[in-house]
Amino acid sequence: AQTVTQSQPEMSVQEAETVTLSCTYDTSESDYYLFWYKQPPSRQMILVIRQEAYKQQNATENRFSVNFQKAAKSFSLKISDSQLGDAAMYFCAYRSAFWGDMRFGAGTRLTVKP
């Protein structure tokens, strides 16, 4: 079974600085998707960034980028120029290419200090 591990329960970053959130996963599949979702206090899960396993190039969305290491089964999220609005729970998630359900890590609570 696929598992997702986030080893950092909490992280803190100064406003305008850079922070990296870690995620590792375990799978025997070759075709899958990886995601980072943000969950603010409003509770709604919001997609931050997505990576297809067959793509070697790391995904980037504005201030958010990932470091995808397929062989190491690692998928970290880098947030540059951190803003107060980035404060939230961040969940790493995995899903198989087609029918699979989405598997989530336990989450990392990110605090942004002004």
Place this chain on the structure above:
Amino acid sequence: DAGVTQSPTHLIKTRGQQVTLRCSPKSGHDTVSWYQQALGQGPQFIFQYYEEEERQRGNFPDRFSGHQFPNYSSELNVNALLLGDSALYLCASKLLSGSWTGELFFGEGSRLTVL
């Protein structure tokens, strides 16, 4: 473009009671999944509905059941509530066919408290 909507947003039940949660998927989406998120944890997959049938199920007892209607909306039913069923229940939708990015779109959830 309407996103995923869930109702009710909050509810309180007592042990042994039954609860029904409702979800309307994002416009154009045909697949609905339900997740349970206990406090301080990541969401756990309950089941997924497509074409009004349960297609996949996570490790949840039969007390958890669901339904999908012809308009793609869905219900989650939980019978014989236990204290441990207290959680945020998230509904997520996607379009199974066509341009598929793997992404799920989530609602804001229904917060269930069992006393």
